[in-house]
Amino acid sequence: MLRSPRAAAVGRFVGSALLLCVLGVTLLIDLGAGTLEHQGTGVLLLLSTAAAAAGAFPAVGIRPPPAPLAWAACGVAVVSLACSAGLGVVAGGESALEQASDAYTLFEPAALMVLLHVTARRGSPVGTAVALPLLMTALVLRPLVIEVDEASSIVALILTLVAGGALASGLTGRLVAVSRRQREEQIRLEQRLGFARDLHDFVAHHISGIVVQAQGARAVAARKPQAVGDALELIESTGAEALTAMRKMVGALRDDTLPHTRAPGTDAVRALVAGCRLPGTRVGYTETGPAGGLPANAAHLVERVVMEALTNIRKHARDCTTAQVHLDVSRRRVTARITDDGHHRPSGGAGYGLRGLREVTDAAGGTLTAGPGPGAGWHVELELPLPLRQVPR
Secondary structure (H helix, E strand, O other), X not given: OOOOHHHHHHHHHHHHHHHHHHHXXXXXXXXXXXXXXXXXXXXXXXXXXXXXXXXXXXXXXXXOOHHHHHHHHHHHHHHHHHHHHHHHHHOOOHXXXXXXXXXXXXXXXXXXXXXXXXXXXXXXXXXXXXHHHHHHHHHHHHHHOOOOOHHHHHHHHHHHHHHHHHHHXXXXXXXHHHHHHHHHHHHHHHHHHHHHHHHHHHHHHHHHHHXXXXXXXXXXXXXOOHHHHHHHHHHHXXXXXXXXXXXXXXXXXXXXXXXXXXXXXXXXXXXXXXXXOOOXXXXXXXEEOOHHHOOHHHHHHHHHHHHHHHHHHHHHEEXXXXXXXXXXXXXXXXXXXXXXXXXXXXXXXXXXXXHHHHHHHHHOOOEEEEEEOOOOOEEEEEEEEOOOOOOOO
């Protein structure tokens, strides 16, 4: 389940606050212990601590861009490695070996691990590829620069394990973010494909009506001139509806907006049938079952199928006198049947309407069939299970 943007922001804020608190506590411990003030090693430890603080606190608090973050992590790691080399030189004397414990601090390894995690998660690809090996080396090498013995080897092993966990968690977060972006892009592409299908279904429905009305107006112009005005008014209103639908869909494609929420039920199907004008054809509508409770995604798919079927009747059915739309809704299934009594002309191709709707229907787990009726005319039937699978719009 995807978190809301607000929940994600709260989670990031809480995580950043916890990391900052950990860094602050470890820095206060080091300052209180006086490790940074030790003669000989104190200057080098103070330098590496300052570099780690300059890299870790901004990385957690202000979230810099990927490239500056990664290259800043590289700089911090280089400074830490240089200070480790300096500590190895200072530790050449016997007195330094007696104070080997003063080369260990809490803040610097904690800051390097935080920087390792944040860089692995958010750094730029090239900078991250350079920074991660340097940070791992800086973490593991510090306990070994004074003296390689059992204690320093154990500390180095512990740091390696903890750093490996920080690295793994950072890379995992990076992969999750990439996967989320890919999924969002896939959803966006599916929405665009759905808008393209709607553009065909809705606009073609209106345009085919305009063509039929214009043909009818031309046919009656000589015999009934007074009827031309009504036909032109009808063509104007249908064209305005088509233009409005096209503007909405093109605007949605351009702005990548989510499709508008549809209310459940079959009101849109009833309005579609009631507003359908087929010259010389009576269009009827019946429904059985709890059609008012039909889920919105199922109602939308039924609407598209009915619209495509009525458009095909208008374009291809000759001598059609009756068209019937019947909707049957039960708890587990919805069935829509659209029939007519006309003589259908060949369409000259498979067309994109029913073919695209058949793809969507198959994805929803239903079936869509179209062909000659038992007696005459054409028969289109849609069967959908309830609830539907996830249907791309």
